[in-house]
Amino acid sequence: MNSETLISINEVYRYYGHYCAVNNVSFTVARGEVLGFLGLNGAGKSTTMQIISGVLTASSGSVSIAGFDIMDAPRQAKSQLGFLPEQPPLYNDLTVDEYLDYAARLRGLDRKNIKPAIDMSKRRCGLQDVGSRLINNLSKGFQQRVGIAQAIIHTPAVIILDEPTIGLDPVQIREIRELIKELGRDHSVILSTHILPEVQAICDRVLVIHEGRLVFDQQMKNLNEEKQDNFINLAFRQSPAPDALENIDGIKGVEQISERRFRVELNAGSMALDNLVRDSVANGWGLIEMSPQTDSLEETFMRLTTGARESA
Amino acid sequence: MKNIITIAAHELRRLFKSPLAWVILAVVEFLLAILFLILLNQFMNPTPWFAGRGVTEIVVAGLFQVSGIVLLLVTPFITMRIFSEERRTGTIKLLLSSPVTITELVLGKYLGTLGFLIVLLALIVLMPLSLLMGTPLDLLQMFAGLFGLFLLMASFAAIGLFVSTLTSQASVAAITTFGVLFMLWIINLASTTGGEVFRAIFSYLSLLKHYDSLINGMLNSVDVIYYLIICITFVVLSIWRLDGERLHQ
Numbered sequence: 001m002n003s004e005t006l007i008s009i010n011e012v013y014r015y016y017g018h019y020c021a022v023n024n025v026s027f028t029v030a031r032g033e034v035l036g037f038l039g040l041n042g043a044g045k046s047t048t049m050q051i052i053s054g055v056l057t058a059s060s061g062s063v064s065i066a067g068f069d070i071m072d073a074p075r076q077a078k079s080q081l082g083f084l085p086e087q088p089p090l091y092n093d094l095t096v097d098e099y100l101d102y103a104a105r106l107r108g109l110d111r112k113n114i115k116p117a118i119d120m121s122k123r124r125c126g127l128q129d130v131g132s133r134l135i136n137n138l139s140k141g142f143q144q145r146v147g148i149a150q151a152i153i154h155t156p157a158v159i160i161l162d163e164p165t166i167g168l169d170p171v172q173i174r175e176i177r178e179l180i181k182e183l184g185r186d187h188s189v190i191l192s193t194h195i196l197p198e199v200q201a202i203c204d205r206v207l208v209i210h211e212g213r214l215v216f217d218q219q220m221k222n223l224n225e226e227k228q229d230n231f232i233n234l235a236f237r238q239s240p241a242p243d244a245l246e247n248i249d250g251i252k253g254v255e256q257i258s259e260r261r262f263r264v265e266l267n268a269g270s271m272a273l274d275n276l277v278r279d280s281v282a283n284g285w286g287l288i289e290m291s292p293q294t295d296s297l298e299e300t301f302m303r304l305t306t307g308a309r310e311s312a
Numbered sequence: 313m314k315n316i317i318t319i320a321a322h323e324l325r326r327l328f329k330s331p332l333a334w335v336i337l338a339v340v341e342f343l344l345a346i347l348f349l350i351l352l353n354q355f356m357n358p359t360p361w362f363a364g365r366g367v368t369e370i371v372v373a374g375l376f377q378v379s380g381i382v383l384l385l386v387t388p389f390i391t392m393r394i395f396s397e398e399r400r401t402g403t404i405k406l407l408l409s410s411p412v413t414i415t416e417l418v419l420g421k422y423l424g425t426l427g428f429l430i431v432l433l434a435l436i437v438l439m440p441l442s443l444l445m446g447t448p449l450d451l452l453q454m455f456a457g458l459f460g461l462f463l464l465m466a467s468f469a470a471i472g473l474f475v476s477t478l479t480s481q482a483s484v485a486a487i488t489t490f491g492v493l494f495m496l497w498i499i500n501l502a503s504t505t506g507g508e509v510f511r512a513i514f515s516y517l518s519l520l521k522h523y524d525s526l527i528n529g530m531l532n533s534v535d536v537i538y539y540l541i542i543c544i545t546f547v548v549l550s551i552w553r554l555d556g557e558r559l560h561q
Contacts, residue, residue, distance in 0.1 A: 053409040057558040078411040089406035093329045105318040106410040150406065 004031045006080075006157050006188040007052065012061035014047055014212075021047045022058070023212035029205075031157070034184035036203035036220075037192040040305050044212040045192045046086055049162050052190070053083035066157045079108055082156040086163055088147025092136035096127055096146055099135055100153055107154035121149040124179060140167040148176065152183065159183055161191040165198060177202050196298050206297065208304050215304045232273070234262045237286025244283070248275045315412045319420025324427045327390070333428060336386055341435050347378050348439045368450035369528075372440040376457040376527045379436050380464055380520075383429075384493050387465065390428060391472025392486035394421050395554070399480040408558070418550045422473055429465045433458070453529035460526025463539035464519065468493055470546035477553045493519070 007029040014022035022044045029035050039045045050056040052063055054070045054077070063070045068077035091099055097118065104114045122128050125145040130138060135146060144167055151159055164180065165173045181202050183189055193199060199206055200220070208216035237260070245254045245264060250272030253265040266272045273290070280287040327333040351374045355367055398404040407417055437458055443449060471492055476485040500518035504511075515521050522535040 050405070053405075055405045055408040055558065059559070074413070075411045078409060081409060083405065083409040085402055085405040087402040089401070089403040091326065091403060092401070093326060098325075102318070102322050103406065103410075106315070106407065106412055108315075108411050 005029070006031050006066050007190070008064045009048075009052065010062045010064075012048070012051060012058045012063065014044075014051060014056065015059045020212055022051065025061075025209070025212075025214050027207060027214065027217060029158075029188045029190060031188055032185060033205060034180060034189045034191070034203045036199035036206045037190055037209065038194075038196070038199060038206060038301060039192075039209040043209045043305070045209055046162055048209065049083075049160050049190065049192060050085070052158075053081055053160050054078055055083070055085070079154070080157040082107075082151035082154065082159045084147045084151040084159075084161045084164060086166075088143055089150070090135045090143055090146060093134065095132050095134055096122070096138070096149075097131045099146065100149060103150040104153050107156075109154055117153050117155075120155075121153040124152065124182075125149040126175060141169060141172045144168055145172075145176070148179070155187075157187055159187050159189045161189065163192055163194070165193065165195065173198075196301060200297055208301060210305050216300065230266050230268060231292065232264050232266060233257075233289065233291050234264060234276075234287065235289035236260045236262075236280070237288055238284060240280075240283065240285045244279070245276075248272060248279060250275060315416040316420040316423065319407075319412070319417060320424035320427060323394070323421050323424025327424070327428050332389065336389060337432060337435060340382055340386055340432060343382060344375065344379060344436055345439065348375050351375060352443075366450065367443065367447055368453050371443065372449065372454050373457060373527045373529075375436070375440060376461050377524075379461055380523055380527075383432075383461075383465055383468060384497060385490070387429070387468035388472055388486040388489035388493065391425060391469055391476055391489060392482040394425060394473055394476040395550075396476045396480050396482045396485045400482075414551050414554050418473070418547060418554065422469065422547055422550075425469050425473065426466060429469060430462075433462060433465065436461075450529070456529045456531050457527035459531070460523050460535070463526070463536065463543075464523050467519065467539050467542040467546075470543040470550075471496075474546040474550045474553065477550045477557075 005028045009028070010026050012022055012025045013020065025044075025048060037045050037049070047056065051058045052065070052070075054063075054074060057071070065077040066080040068080070070077045091102075094102070100118045100121065101114060104117050109117055122131060125148050127142070127145055127149055130142060135143060138146065144164070148161065148164060151161065161180070165176050168176060177198065180189055180191065184202070184204070191203070203220055205219050206216065207214060239260045245251060245262060250267050250270030251264050252267050255263045255265075257263055264272075264276075277287065277290075279285070348371070351371045355370045395404070398407065440449065440454060468489075472485070472489040475489045475492065476482075479485050479488070496517065496519045498518070498520070500515045500521050502510075502514045516538070522538045525532060526535055
């Protein structure tokens with residue numbers, strides 16, 4: 001994988017009047033990376049994406065695309081950029097072919113390259129059969145695909161997709177996810193979504209934005225690694241003696257969550273669980289629950305966006 | 313430059329995709345044809361009031377005079393959607409995220425709209441030209457008038473363009489443009505009262521005054537510059553407005 005930085009966002013602020021929608025956001029995205037952008041409604045996702053794509057201007061801070069600053073060299077920067085806003089920017093009275101032709105020209109493709117570019121992006125988005133139909137008459141899913149086709153028609157280095165799978169049926173969602181994964185191989189992709197499993201399925205990295213601030217930035221594989229089975233949640237009918245759990249062979253540490261609930265850390269590969277069950281039966285603790293602690297994306301997301309402000 | 317042409321061609325193509333453009337062409341042509349016939353009839357059966365005036369002065373200048381008023385009513389409907397619709401449907405984001413400057417964007421849209429107005433103008437001018445089959449015309453006066461009509465339209469379009477950058481409601485843009493144009497049209501009425509300076513300023517500002525001298529065959533640089541100033545001012549204002557909007561929305 002190439003580690004060339006394609007998107008670099010540096011201390012970006014954006015105010016709407018006195019309201020601060022984006023507050024000191026900085027991150028970089030490398031080539032070949034698919035970045036998932038999460039946040040509640042109104043957290044500043046769309047604003048950030050529009051700033052990256054030059055639709056809005058940052059109140060302060062800088063954005064550069066493939067090494068070109070979006071304010072100082074907008075032409076070079078934007079020719080490396082494909083953007084699908086939340087609402088696909090379609091002209092309903094044009095046919096798909098006419099629309100893609102216009103999008104290709106706007107992106108500065110040469111006349112002789114336009115036809116192959118349209119064919120390529122139609123093929124990638126499964127639009128071969130609707131080329132001569134009016135966009136107005138297409139279903140929502142197809143319109144969404146036309147929106148994606150316009151964003152990739154000039155094979156930009158950076159692709160920004162604001163909720164690309166919204167309004168699609170499950171089959172289409174799967175196709176679009178495959179497409180995004182494929183695009184992620186040699187482009188940088190930023191996508192925002194509300195569907196957490198989608199992020200788990202296609203993203204290499206997750207950002208969570210909350211109230212305009214970036215509160216979480218982690219590689220997906222690290223997030224999954226935390227899901228090791230070393231932490232176990234336990235619940236008993238009878239609370240065991242305080243140090244009884246600690247004395248079990250193979251248990252590294254014990255944390256009491258509530259009166260009858262504990263979280264224990266096991267030594268990897270030990271027989272601790274067998275010992276624990278045996279002791280529970282022998283002492284009549286009444287083990288009623290035993291589940292591996294998972295620091296899943298959903299839990300992380302909920303923790304970051306509901307109340308837990310100390311993380312910000 | 314290539315971008316400007318791309319946007320202008322797209323604007324023109326989309327105008328002709330909508331029934332609005334065709335209806336406007338048809339209605340304008342129909343109304344002006346009736347007027348043309350009335351003027352022609354008056355010329356054929358002259359009253360003393362027309363004594364000493366030629367066919368160009370009565371029919372052609374008369375037609376252009378009325379065309380100016382009809383265009384004042386019609387241009388807002390052509391310009392109303394230029395930016396307001398892009399904003400309402402979100403397609404403006406496609407344009408803003410493309411490697412196209414705001415200046416190219418505004419100029420492209422403006423030229424595309426002018427292209428449509430030139431088609432309209434061509435249809436209008438065919439009527440007086442048809443008189444050439446039966447009578448000689450003062451072609452120079454006619455071309456001065458035609459040029460005047462073009463400048464007038466270009467000013468209407470520039471004002472309409474700017475107004476459409478202010479709102480995302482096409483109908484609001486239309487009625488506002490109409491209000492502004494009508495005010496600039498009748499502002500010279502205000503010059504009938506008040507002092508010397510007051511009168512001079514208001515009659516200079518009026519779109520009508522400058523147009524009158526052009527259709528009567530007087531090609532004054534003052535009048536031409538007046539229209540050019542209006543066009544350039546409102547195009548530049550549109551550029552500023554869209555540029556500023558990215559920062560203060």
